[in-house]
Amino acid sequence: MKHTVLVVEDDGPLRELMCEALELNGYDVAAAGNGREALTMIEGIDYVCLVVLDLLMPVMNGWEFLNEMQARPSLAGVPVVVHTSEPGQAPSGRRVLQKPVRLDSLLSVVHEYCAQ
Numbered sequence: 001m002k003h004t005v006l007v008v009e010d011d012g013p014l015r016e017l018m019c020e021a022l023e024l025n026g027y028d029v030a031a032a033g034n035g036r037e038a039l040t041m042i043e044g045i046d047y048v049c050l051v052v053l054d055l056l057m058p059v060m061n062g063w064e065f066l067n068e069m070q071a072r073p074s075l076a077g078v079p080v081v082v083h084t085s086e087p088g089q090a091p092s093g094r095r096v097l098q099k100p101v102r103l104d105s106l107l108s109v110v111h112e113y114c115a116q
Contacts, residue, residue, distance in 0.1 A: 006030045006050070007031045008053045008065065009031070010033050016102070018103075035068070038065060048078050051078060051080045051081070051101060052110070053081065053082050056078075062082065081109055082094045083097045084097075
């Protein structure tokens with residue numbers, strides 16, 4: 001079974017940097033620029049081992065995305081790590097990666113959730 005990391009981040013250069021770092025370390029990666037795009041994309045992925053989610057995005061923000069995931073039984077169990085510059089605003093009980101991104105921290109967290 002292929003394991004895929006879904007990176008949901010509206011900052012294009014940051015999203016590309018995160019995806020490239022994950023791909024160079026052997027992970028399959030899908031990327032979306034907002035929550036709505038991510039919801040559409042996630043339905044077509046066989047197995048998402050982790051969602052790395054920005055909170056402040058256009059179209060559909062991270063909180064709305066989380067609410068939609070929880071409302072869908074097929075997505076409710078997918079692990080989500082919040083990636084934000086405002087860790088105090090993250091939903092309680094969620095693991096947080098603080099911006100600016102540290103690639104070693106990103107890789108460490110992804111490794112915990114995703115077998116290669």
